[in-house]
Amino acid sequence: MSTEVVSVAGDTPFKDVADTLIRYGVSAVPVVDDDHVIGVVSEADLLCKEEFRERYYAEGYKPPLRARLRHRLSEDGSASRRKAAGDTAAQLMTAPAVTVPDTASAVMAARQMDEHGVKRLIVVADDGTLQGVVSRRDLIKVFVRPDSDIAREIREDVLERSLWMETSGVMVQVRRGGS
Incomplete structure (x- = not known):
């Protein structure tokens, strides 16, 4: 925006x-x-x-x-x-x-x-x-965001904020934007 x-x-x-x-x-x-x-x-x-x-x-x-x-x-x-x-x-x-x-x-x-x-x-x-x-x-x-940004967003927004999960033991991997 x-x-x-x-x-x-x-x-x-x-x-x-x-x-x-x-x-x-x-x-x-x-x-x-x-x-x-x-x-x-x-x-x-x-x-x-x-x-x-x-x-x-x-x-x-x-x-x-x-x-x-x-x-x-x-x-x-x-x-x-x-x-x-x-x-x-x-x-x-x-x-x-x-x-x-x-x-x-x-x-x-x-x-x-x-x-x-x-x-x-x-x-x-x-x-x-x-x-x-x-x-x-x-x-x-x-579509061109770095994989590390997508992984961080999944960890913070989806797992922590939405599901209230502790993410220290969770590994999130994203390859080529998740395509």
């Missing part, structure tokens, strides 16, 4: 949101109100303005048939049109944000990402305040 997260306020203008994404090299930012997450603005949300240019700017642009059908048939077609007309982060954002509690396991986070079809999750405390962002890359890191 990344705990140093750049975020924007709901009244942040479109251009400033785009600049934030580019400047910090991220593909999405949480939208916060008093440190409480109210939504997320992603690159895809910003691109709605370009995709629906003709409808809102009458410049003669017509999205490809595939894009028009996708938006017409999708549940969020009206959301895409709303975002295309948006000028602030609150008007552009996807809300509510897909979040995960700061106590969630990697497995729970991976399931949430899969269920919602997202690449990242906003991590929040019980009161809804922003704690960080967990990405697919963060979750993949569990």
